Amino acid sequence: MTAMRILQFHSNYIVFKPIKKEIKLAEESDEKEKRIEDVVVLFIAIEKEDNKTLVNSAIKELNIFLKNIKLNRILIYPFAHLSTNLSIPKDALKLLKYMEKKAKNSQIETYRAPFGWTKQFTISIKGHPLAEQSRSYFQTEKIELKKEEIVSKAIQAEEKMKSFWHVLEPDGTLKSVKEFKFKGHKNLDLFSKYESTKLRAFCEMPPHVTLMRRLEIADYEEGSDPGNIRWYPKGRLIKSLLEQFVTNKMIEYGAMEVETPIMYDFKHPSLSDYLNRFPARQYLLNSEDKELFLRFAACFGQFLIIHDTQFSYKQMPLKLYELTRYSFRREKSGEVCGLRRLRAFTMPDCHAFCTELNQAKKEFEKRFKLSIEILNEIGLTKEDYEIALRFTEDFFEENKDLIKKLAKIYDKPILVELWKERFFYFILKWDANFIDNQKKAAALSTDQIDVENAKRYKITYVDKNGEKKYPLILHFSPSGAIERVVYALLEKAFKSQQAGKSPMLPLWLSPTQVRLIPISESYVLKVNELTKEIAKHNIRVDIDDRASTLQKKIREAEKEWVPYIIVVGPKEIESGILSVRDRENNRKVEKMKLSQLIDKIQTKIKNKPFQLLPLPQNLSKRPQFYG
């Protein structure tokens, strides 16, 4: 069979130097050392049967390859040692020159090492999978046949997976994305484009990263793996409050909180099957004779519990809940970003085991409402996120009632991803997506109806007739990863700042809720009494007792996003009327009694968890974690 052999390397650089002419026909050369950076080097031996047609198809393939690796530079390097069937030098040189011309004609930056010389070379080859290739170019008919086979298989797989994008209106009508008018739904438009066309915007450091550091919430930890975050006291407080809040909500909903291990035996029979389908993103660790992996969700722990649990239709839907601190996913290094996408994250995860589809649908709807409520109480309203619903054509035809209900509950257009056939383990899924300042979407809450894993984990319940049956499993995260909620709150605050408002966190999450600023040092002692009085009412209050000016202290409190700032001097001490600077109300100073302030705050943070200030009450006693 005729074939042209090319050994192809994507190299960081190649240095070569012609040493000695080998044949009469050798080209002229200056015999100087040449260096070419970031180049695809093609080592070629021209064989007897090689011809222009083969060169043409080689260049064609090469073009595709270059596009793939986003490079446009090649070096044609005659290398006789590749073959024992070399053509005569005259023909070989002719063909090499033809190849050079063809490459140049198709806009490739082309270099060629001289023909007919012994050359010395050093090459540094890149590490990616496509960097080293040996290619053979066959006669044309052969190539086409091969391609056709590949293409038809790819099309089959793609058809199955292909997504059709629609928008579901609150009244339940389904329109294709092309038909839908996005006017007035800017974020949905962005989201649909993000999902379907993968269009990305350009920005510098994500705003929330700058903020999480400046506000001493969280920071990167270089001493760990990328995507593992350090949390400073203020950040730990915020995160802890969110964790408590979501957990309380889930217990109220009727879920039973459990705690399960973070690492599992790689060889466990129920787990290995599932794992081997997705080996790419796991953290693996070896411990003595065991191979373990870190969980990437709470599924394993809860499934293993429920596998050993006796339950019947009478106890269903049965709900288990766990706040995983942490779940681990070894996301690709280029995807890890700030608090948006981590490798170690805190995930509230609740599984509901349902008897059959009707029960699952009912539960699904209940949780959909619950999620919207939870996000809202956290401080993320329907305006802050967009919902996507994903299902198969069949499911939609048979369950329009549920889809319509969901549309009505959300009361805002929903992006729909429709598949011809089921490809994943679920038949229905929704997710809430936050659109950030870089116009990137990040999923928060999500729920799905899983029809595969009960069988895989041998989870059964006993039905009315005493028979063992596989339940449907709902996978629910009421808020999404807690880190991601913090990210969304910070990005939201930045958005409001861009809109000319004072950025802030919700009052119940603000590390300092009230800051007292004594008018001068001589008032510190008296103001301290006031601080204690306010702290008694479960309000996080602190006092700026540092030796600095009043104006500067106010500026710093504003930069810290403190919701209420109170300057205290002789007037306040005598009258008992406080001048309260209210951040939410455009930083206007309002006069009120201490009891009024306490009432106001307590009303606003009613039903939210409380935790004490995690820092010294006196600012003079606080270290500076950042800046």
Place this chain on the structure above:
RNA sequence: GCCUCGAUAGCUCAGCCUGGUAGAGCGGCUGCCUCGUAAGCAGCAGGCCGCGGGAUCAAAGCCCGCUCGAGGCUCCA
């Protein structure tokens, strides 16, 4: 994981192209000021110029590799 860019004082950054003594502002410390709603004044301390290698008489600077970060690609069970 790939491509491109970046890393200099606790923070934000200049210097790098064209190699030859390490710079500013903020912050910190000390002193003065004792202040009425977003930056008072002065002085001092603070640097393995991300890490490792190379070429050079000489490297923050040039070359190679690595780590971490950003954008893009890809991916997101």
